[in-house]
Amino acid sequence: MSAAALLQVARLIPQGQGLAPVLLRRAACLSLDWDTRQKSRFQAEDSSGRVLGVFLPRGTQLRGGDVLLAEDGSLIRVEAAPQALLRISACAEHGSPFDLTRAAYHLGNRHVPIELQPGYLQIEPDHVLAEMLRAQPHLQVQALDAPFEPEGGAYAAGHGHSHDHGQDHGHAHPPHHHHHAHP
Incomplete structure (x- = not known):
């Protein structure tokens, strides 16, 4: 065309x-x-x-x-669009939220895009990472097709997940300033 x-x-x-x-x-x-x-x-x-x-x-x-x-x-x-992903969750019987925190830490050290949800993490398929995660106690790794919305990162361009202090989203924020120094 x-x-x-x-x-x-x-x-x-x-x-x-x-x-x-x-x-x-x-x-x-x-x-x-x-x-x-x-x-x-x-x-x-x-x-x-x-x-x-x-x-x-x-x-x-x-x-x-x-x-x-x-x-x-x-x-x-x-x-x-749904796409091939790996969903990482803590074992319901033996796991804890800390198991997911540890998994997110290890994935973050490898700089892979991660979707963070309260009960699970999602990443694009990677057999090396899947084996690393399966070796961790109390983690379950499941292959599935689902939409993927990874975190944008603290310095990412575009408009990832943000926290707008000027927007009414159910709770108030007092006025505050972020103090920092420049050399």
Whole structure:
């Protein structure tokens, strides 16, 4: 397909903020795996059969629930596509939350993308890491297909999981300042 036939997409509306739910329900969908969602330039086909040329600022990472705005004004809802993953959980009978903390520590030392959930961790398949985790006491490692939403990291570009002090999310935060020194 020629470049002229591509519908260009260059705007991102994180999590569809400010858009009416009815507009989001009517929007075409774009189901993408993690590998594609961390690219800033790619070509894909949406649920309406349109071929999209996505050109986002470098470093942008798309998350499930994000909305793209095409050059013709149409909206495209991003979905995290199921993909092959490893789910790490603590043994229900003998394990503890600390077992998952230890697993997250070891995975973090290897700088692999990790999805953190209260009851489990998820990583992309890696047989060496799977064996390391299975060797840990009280951990279970299960292969499955599921959407993957890894943590963005403290210095990641884009809009990973953030904590906006100006947003009302069920509890108050007193005003505070972060003191730090520069040499």
